[in-house]
Amino acid sequence: MGKAAKKRDNLFNEIYGDDNSIYEDVEDYMDYVYRVIDDFEKGKEDKYLSRLEKYQLAQSENNRNHNSVSMERELINIVKTGDLNALKEMYADEEMFVDFSTIGYVSKNVMKRHEYYALTAVVLTTRAAVEAGVSVEKAYELSDIFMQQISESTTILEYNKVSLIAIVTFIKLVSDLKKNKKYPYIDACKDFIARNLRKPIRVSDIGLEIGINNSYLSKKFAEAEGMTISQYICKERCEHAANLLKYSNYELSEIAEYFCFSSHSHFGAKFKKIYGMTPNEYRKRYKESGTYFY
Secondary structure (H helix, E strand, O other): OOHHHHHHHHHHHHHHHHHHHHHHHHHHHHHHHHHHHHHHHOOOHHHOOHHHHHHHHHHHHOOOOOOOHHHHHHHHHHHHHOOHHHHHHHHHOHHHOOOHHHOOOOOOOHHHHHHHHHHHHHHHHHHHHHHOOOOHHHHHHHHHHHHHHHHHOOOHHHHHHHHHHHHHHHHHHHHHHHHOOOOHHHHHHHHHHHHOOOOOOOHHHHHHHHOOOHHHHHHHHHHHHOOOHHHHHHHHHHHHHHHHHHHOOOOHHHHHHHOOOOOHHHHHHHHHHHHOOOHHHHHHHHHHHOOOOO
16 A cells, blocks of 8 residues: 555544544434434424424514525525526625524524524535536535535634635536536546546546547547646646645655656656646645635
């Protein structure tokens, strides 16, 4: 196992180790699952929903309601159509902004409330993008990242900025998808590349995988994207490598191995051709700003 592979295993354990320990009492939890389901089947759900009646009364007495539904529907529609101009118009319309005093009271803590609003925006726009045809894997990986950023935010402004970036990102993905609607197999090709970016990829295998003649795919891909499939793979690998240069302490040789470059020097040459500087120069220039951009 190479150094990069070992580091990936360590990273996986670092991220998911706590999750694994939580489920050590899985048998107790499963007993609880069956008990809850059984109670609901027997009509005994009131004990679990005891707060509902009191909450509904409070909402009614204070004339509070979930009037954000119109904005929610509008936002979902904008994402599904990939219309960035419509998003600008929505933000320019004062009537479309939610009065937070009139919507659901999701937490006594004001910061928590805005955290939940931001998370909801990410969830809604992720699902809308997937329904519009965006790759499930790409959409949910982005969703994970946005949720991580929200969990690290410390101000209401940061919550709002992260949710805005998420919304714009998903709208742009749908917009790009629609531009290539004439050739849906190009999106299938990109999706295959995204899923296998960290594995050796042979261009000759892609056509077979997505069910299209490889020569025809290569020709139409170059026409639509202005580059060959091999150049696109290299560009995507270098873009992901650039993120690791900014946001991680991986050695250059590990990054090269991680993205299947044949050698450290091969990675350096391809990276410089795209970014106009070596990987080491890029890291020195951008490493200090290696934080999430709000």
